[in-house]
Amino acid sequence: MNSRAETTDDDLLIRIAGGDREAFALLFAKFAPKVKSYLLRLGAPGAVAEDLAQDAMVSLWRRAASFDPKKAKASTWVYVIARNAWIDRLRREKVQLAYRDLTDMSEASGEEAPDAAVAREQEETRIAAALENLPDEQRQVVRLAFFEDRPHSEIAERLSLPLGTVKSRMRLALAKLKVQWEQYR
Amino acid sequence: MTLCHHPADEVLVSYAVGALESGFGLVVGAHVGACTQCRVKVGALEEVSGGSLSDLPDASLGAGALQRTMARLGRVPAPAAIDRRPLLERLPLRPRRWVAPGVWVAAVDTPHSRDNRVYVLSAKPGMSTARHRHSGAEFCTVLKGAYRDEVGLFRAGDFAAAEHDLEHLPVVLPGEECVCLFATEGRLKPRGLMGRIAFALADV
Numbered sequence: 001m002n003s004r005a006e007t008t009d010d011d012l013l014i015r016i017a018g019g020d021r022e023a024f025a026l027l028f029a030k031f032a033p034k035v036k037s038y039l040l041r042l043g044a045p046g047a048v049a050e051d052l053a054q055d056a057m058v059s060l061w062r063r064a065a066s067f068d069p070k071k072a073k074a075s076t077w078v079y080v081i082a083r084n085a086w087i088d089r090l091r092r093e094k095v096q097l098a099y100r101d102l103t104d105m106s107e108a109s110g111e112e113a114p115d116a117a118v119a120r121e122q123e124e125t126r127i128a129a130a131l132e133n134l135p136d137e138q139r140q141v142v143r144l145a146f147f148e149d150r151p152h153s154e155i156a157e158r159l160s161l162p163l164g165t166v167k168s169r170m171r172l173a174l175a176k177l178k179v180q181w182e183q184y185r
Numbered sequence: 186m187t188l189c190h191h192p193a194d195e196v197l198v199s200y201a202v203g204a205l206e207s208g209f210g211l212v213v214g215a216h217v218g219a220c221t222q223c224r225v226k227v228g229a230l231e232e233v234s235g236g237s238l239s240d241l242p243d244a245s246l247g248a249g250a251l252q253r254t255m256a257r258l259g260r261v262p263a264p265a266a267i268d269r270r271p272l273l274e275r276l277p278l279r280p281r282r283w284v285a286p287g288v289w290v291a292a293v294d295t296p297h298s299r300d301n302r303v304y305v306l307s308a309k310p311g312m313s314t315a316r317h318r319h320s321g322a323e324f325c326t327v328l329k330g331a332y333r334d335e336v337g338l339f340r341a342g343d344f345a346a347a348e349h350d351l352e353h354l355p356v357v358l359p360g361e362e363c364v365c366l367f368a369t370e371g372r373l374k375p376r377g378l379m380g381r382i383a384f385a386l387a388d389v
Binding site: 021135 | 194198201202203204221224225226228230231232234237238242244245246247250253254255259260262
């Protein structure tokens, strides 16, 4: 086996946790352009997307020690960091609040009570099961959110789930995503 | 914790892909933080999102992006301390305003859209709040205590979404004050003089 060719994102993250800057440069080359692409699709102006993509990569460096390949995929982990960097920046970095913190996903804290650790393991098993049983239409909506150059309002509309008025409410809540960016500019 | 009232699946999808407005995302996040069932769903959706991220076409980065980023790295990764205080203590709240005996509101300091309101409201045990009608979407997560309205019983962690056509009269359960986090689109339309005064004073 050619180990050099087999270097995975997991390996890179583990090396980054040890302070390996070369590994960081490799992961940066792979993910920073994707992260910027994601932010542009959420409606971020170019310069903001560029700054936030760099912020996300700095955050990835700082948090690499909490990455555990047994518990999360590297791509999921990078994604959550990118999304949270965006959300935190929108809040002007006051406090990390709304979105699930990475610590929930992969980091077992030393302060954590044993039963909390057990609960976390069960949750991870359940996430894997939930992923397998995820309805196709939900998978599809996630993909739409990433790959279609449409406002999220339209995507919400496409969700033809039998939820009646919930749908109209969601359309309203999502439509203002643009407004948020305008005030940030 | 086993909770009774959850966001609709499409709300969780929007939340997972990062598409909810900040105030609304905050309220959903407060529920997800308290609800194992929804965390599991969101976790699965994040895995799909992670896969989608990898499949996105590359955006071109500015010249020297890597060098600039590398210059910001510490020698070894040093994660920030984890803030494990309850959400209510971590929320950046503006000063409380008493709007009626036993009721205060405090705006949450987030850069939400000017048309929206994001705030915490606390009402004393047994209090019957003003009957009101909604003019837009409203998300609410109970942070402490419990209330009951025509829809059901909402306890700490439960999530409530109000429609524009919902008119309800929430009543706080006895024993403990009830503290809720709200994101509201547009203005509430309270019925009755007392309600109008309270909401006008609150101005959140």
